[in-house]
Amino acid sequence: MSSVDEARSDRLSAADTIAGLLAVASIxxxxxxxxLGLLLQLDAxxxxxxxxxxxxxxxxxRMSxxxxxxxxxAALFGALAWVVGMAVAVITDGPLL
Structure with missing residues (x-):
């Protein structure tokens, strides 16, 4: 037995943490x-x-x-959100750009 602990491979690196936060921010x-920004009164x-x-x-x-x-x-949800968001903007006469 060794008194030195081995590096655990299940720990998150900084790049893993940033990639996870970036994916959640994308969602x-x-x-x-x-x-959903309309519910929060954000200009969607x-x-x-x-x-x-x-x-x-x-x-x-690509990061992690x-x-x-x-x-x-997150990317697939973004594609679905684009279609739904454009349809909501056209139906409600909201701004697209």
């Missing part, structure tokens, strides 16, 4: 662009907000292998 931005402009959220999800996927599945789900 939040997608939700705001989809129309889906043509501006959702592409930024999708790019953030792609950066998170641990959170690639979360980033994939």
């Amino acid at each position: 939040v931005l997608s939700g705001i662009g989809m129309g 402009r889906p043509a501006r907000v959702v592409p930024v959220a999708i790019i953030a999800a792609l950066v998170a996927a 292998a641990r959170f690639q599945s979360l980033a994939l789900k």
Whole structure:
């Protein structure tokens, strides 16, 4: 037995933590662009907000292998949010850009 502890591989690195936060931020931005921002009285402009959220999800996927599945789900949610947000903006005569 050794008195020196081995480095644990299940610990999160700084890049893993930032990638996870970036993926969650992407989901939040997608939700705001989809129309949930209207509930919070935020100016939801889906043509501006959702592409930024999708790019953030792609950066998170490239940054960490641990959170690639979360980033994939964030990117897919962003695509769905873009479609729903554009439809809500057209139906309610809201701004697109």
